[in-house]
Structures are given as C-alpha cells and as structure tokens.
Amino acid sequence: MIRRLSAGAFALALTFALTAALHAAGAERHHYRITARVRPLVVFxxxxxxxxxxxxxxxxxSDETRYSLLIGSDPERAPFHINRWGYIEEEIRGREARLTGLMTQSDEESIAQAESNIRSQSSGRHPFKVIETTADGERATSRVRVIAAPEDYTVRQLPILLDLAQRERTEGTSRVVRLPxxxxxGFLAAVADAMREGSPNPITYAYYGRLYALRRTRTQRIADFQSGATAYGPAIAAEFVSTSAHDGEQTRFSITYGTAGAFAEVPLRVTYQPRWWMQVELTIDDAADALAAADGVRR
Structure with a gap:
C-alpha cells in the first residue's frame, strides 16, 4: 500500500512538474491532431x-534550451485499437545535453504483424523502450533498455510510465559516439536549427549512439497557411531526408512551418510514413488544447 501511494504521489508530482515547465517563462506549447492512413492492400x-x-x-x-515531443494514437479512436506512442525530451545547456526517450516497442512490418502484437500484448506483455543519452560536446553516451509495464499504458499516462522507468533499472545496451x-x-534540436537556418547544407545530429545527417531537399513558400478556418500566416513547406552515417539508411518526412509572427519556426503540418502500409500526418490544432496560447492566430 505504501509503495502504491508513493508511486502515485510521484506521478502526481511529475504531472505538476511537466505542467509547470510548459508555463515557464518563454515556454511554448502546441497541440496537433493526428490523421492516419492505412494501406491494407498496395492499391489503396x-x-x-x-x-x-x-x-x-x-x-x-540564456543558458538552456528545451524541446519535447509527445505523440501517440488513441486506442479508442485508432484503427485496430492500435496503441502506439512515444515521448522525447532534449535539454541543452551549452555543450552539455541530456535526452530521454520513451516509446511503445513496435517493429511491425505489416498490418498482420500489428494485429498479432496487439493480441499478444492483451495477454499481459506490455514492453516499452527507454533511451537515455548524455552529451558533453565531444561524445554522446546512450543506453537503451526495455521495461515491462503491468498495463498497456496510453499516451495520456506518460507520468506513470516515466515513474516506472525510474524505478525499473533494467539492464540495457550502451553506445558511445564521438561528436564532430x-x-x-538530438533530433529535435537538429530539426529546429534546420527550420531556423534554412540552409540546404546537412546538419549532423546524434541519436542512440549513431550519427545522422539531416538535409532539406525541397522547399515551397506559402503566402498564408490555412488549416480549417484558421490562418497562420506565411509558411514554408519543406521536405527533409535523414541519412544514417552507420549504414546509409534514409528516412524522409515533410514539415510545413511558419516563418513570421507567433508561429515562426513552429511546425504547422508534419507528414511521415514509418511503414509502407501506414502514413501519419500531424496538423496544428491549438484550439483543441486548452493550455495552448492562441496569440497571433486569426480565426
């Protein structure tokens, strides 16, 4: 009983800490709705x-930059009741950085495998992957481990899973890479700089003990980006490719981001295809998030 109470108190405190961080001076928060496209057959x-x-x-x-991204499906609304989500946080202080990643463990290559994983997890196996990285400007040290959760936690239960990751100190695999x-x-810092600098030159970043090169491949200016009845002002639609220095594997995605006013360098729409049979699109929708500021938005 004491252990349950302490864990609950920790999760509650962590929730308050996360909320307080979002309201800190200079902090921004933007909410996105997710559209999923599933291809059961190759033709549609x-x-x-x-x-x-x-x-x-x-x-x-003046001495710290922080980025975080929490993204996931809602099993009550997603096709096949898929519960897939992840969280990444990057804190940078000068040459030092700390990164935390947490995600559902899923390596499906087909819809059939996704359905099989859902059935196996309903029987009590709920693995989550945890990535922890520290960097000092010369090298990045990363460790990845897998923890088993007693429930199939959803994206709305992030504080509980962060608490579990702190308490379950399982063994993992470590990697160290020298930073040029x-x-x-981290990835979020690289994307932020790519939007800010607007250069076609690649940006090198580290992720789980590997180096990657992020490069913009195509851009198109938009006079006034609109989503529904909301106008966000001038924007750029850009396509990116991330290339692994380890094996040359490439990941492609697109981001439309604002260029002026309150939404300068803010992603407005993101499209990514993690599997051949699934495509995900994020569209800004701050109106659906009561904590997000709507300054500068015309409706």
Whole structure:
C-alpha cells in the first residue's frame, strides 16, 4: 500500500512538474491532431482523422534550451485499437545535453504483424523502450533498455510510465559516439536549427549512439497557411531526408512551418510514413488544447 501511494504521489508530482515547465517563462506549447492512413492492400489507402494527439513544447533561456515531443494514437479512436506512442525530451545547456526517450516497442512490418502484437500484448506483455543519452560536446553516451509495464499504458499516462522507468533499472545496451564539431545532440534540436537556418547544407545530429545527417531537399513558400478556418500566416513547406552515417539508411518526412509572427519556426503540418502500409500526418490544432496560447492566430 505504501509503495502504491508513493508511486502515485510521484506521478502526481511529475504531472505538476511537466505542467509547470510548459508555463515557464518563454515556454511554448502546441497541440496537433493526428490523421492516419492505412494501406491494407498496395492499391489503396484508408484514411481516418483524429486517431491521436501530439504535443510539442519548446523553451529557451540564456543558458538552456528545451524541446519535447509527445505523440501517440488513441486506442479508442485508432484503427485496430492500435496503441502506439512515444515521448522525447532534449535539454541543452551549452555543450552539455541530456535526452530521454520513451516509446511503445513496435517493429511491425505489416498490418498482420500489428494485429498479432496487439493480441499478444492483451495477454499481459506490455514492453516499452527507454533511451537515455548524455552529451558533453565531444561524445554522446546512450543506453537503451526495455521495461515491462503491468498495463498497456496510453499516451495520456506518460507520468506513470516515466515513474516506472525510474524505478525499473533494467539492464540495457550502451553506445558511445564521438561528436564532430557543430553536431547537434538530438533530433529535435537538429530539426529546429534546420527550420531556423534554412540552409540546404546537412546538419549532423546524434541519436542512440549513431550519427545522422539531416538535409532539406525541397522547399515551397506559402503566402498564408490555412488549416480549417484558421490562418497562420506565411509558411514554408519543406521536405527533409535523414541519412544514417552507420549504414546509409534514409528516412524522409515533410514539415510545413511558419516563418513570421507567433508561429515562426513552429511546425504547422508534419507528414511521415514509418511503414509502407501506414502514413501519419500531424496538423496544428491549438484550439483543441486548452493550455495552448492562441496569440497571433486569426480565426
């Protein structure tokens, strides 16, 4: 009983801490709705809107920059009741950085495998992957481990799973990589700089003990980006490719981001295809998030 109470108190305190961080001076928070496209056969797609949510935060001070992304499906709304989500947080202080990643463990290559994993997890196996990284400007040290959760926690139960990850100190696999001059310590920092600098030159970043090169491949200017009845002002639609220095594997995605006013360098729409049979699109929807500021938005 005492252990349950302490865990609950810790989770509650962590919830308050996360909320307080979002309201800190200079902090921004943006909410996104998720549209999923599933391709059961090669010839056509099935589209469903509102299958999940994402929250992106960023804050900057004189000596610290922080980014976080929480993204996931809602099993009550997603096709096949899929519960897939992840969280990544990057804190950068000068040359030092700390990164935390947490996600459902899923390596499905087909819809059939996804359905099989859902059935196996309903029988009591709920694995989550935890990635922890520290960087000092010269090298990044990462460790990945898997924890077993007693329940199939959803994206709305992040504080509980963060608490579990702290208490369950399981063994893991470590990697160390040297950082070349100018390398970013994480993916979110690299994307933020790519939007800010607008250069076609690649940006090197580290993720789980590997180096990657992020490069913009195509851009298109938009005079006034609109989503529904909301106008967000001028924007750029850009396509990116991330290339692994380890094996050359490439990941492609697109981001439409604002260029002026309150939404400068803020992603407005993101499209990513993690599997050949699934495509995910994030569209900004701050109106659905009571904590998000709507300054600068015309409705």
């Amino acid at each position: 797609w099935i589209t469903r809107d509102g299958v999940g949510d994402a929250v992106l935060t960023r804050s900057q001070a 001059e100018g390398a970013r310590p």
